[in-house]
Amino acid sequence: MPNDLSHNWTPKRNPTTTEVAMPSWPIAIGRGLRMRCPACGQSPIFQGYLKVNPECAICAAPLGRVPSDDAPPYITLLLSLHVIAIILVLADRHGQMSAVTAAAIFVPLIIILELLLLRPVKGMVIAVLLKVDMLRKKQPAQPGNG
Numbered sequence: 598m599p600n601d602l603s604h605n606w607t608p609k610r611n612p613t614t615t616e617v618a619m620p621s622w623p624i625a626i627g628r629g630l631r632m633r634c635p636a637c638g639q640s641p642i643f644q645g646y647l648k649v650n651p652e653c654a655i656c657a658a659p660l661g662r663v664p665s666d667d668a669p670p671y672i673t674l675l676l677s678l679h680v681i682a683i684i685l686v687l688a689d690r691h692g693q694m695s696a697v698t699a700a701a702i703f704v705p706l707i708i709i710l711e712l713l714l715l716r717p718v719k720g721m722v723i724a725v726l727l728k729v730d731m732l733r734k735k736q737p738a739q740p741g742n743g
């Protein structure tokens with residue numbers, strides 16, 4: 598029996614080729630943290646607080662097809678709650694702070710830190726995913742939606 602493998606999946610011949618020309622890892626991540634297009638660094642990633650531009654206005658990088666999903670909030674929580682835990686331990690070394698005082702200080706601090714970190718972390722995640730070419734499939738053009 599002949600072994601026909603012509604229909605089987607074959608790996609990419611050059612796995613380093615990405616859809617968009619990307620700079621090195623430190624440059625791409627730095628641009629993402631500064632909320633600029635990771636590919637060119639020229640245009641902003643976001644068009645609102647967290648709404649991602651469909652594509653870069655300068656280099657046409659498909660920013661809107663990067664599936665960052667829940668990773669930015671998870672990473673933001675991981676970072677900010679570690680920072681808050683250290684601050685809380687240092688501020689209340691003797692265990693004298695009441696729960697109401699701690700809540701009055703740290704709940705707003707957590708909220709502010711989350712809101713400050715979320716955009717840069719999302720930019721970094723988009724940079725990483727764009728660098729490894731992890732993109733959603735292109736949506737076929739909708740006829741009649743001119």
Ligand SMILES: [Zn+2]
Nearest residue numbers: 634637653656
């Ligand atoms: Zn760009």
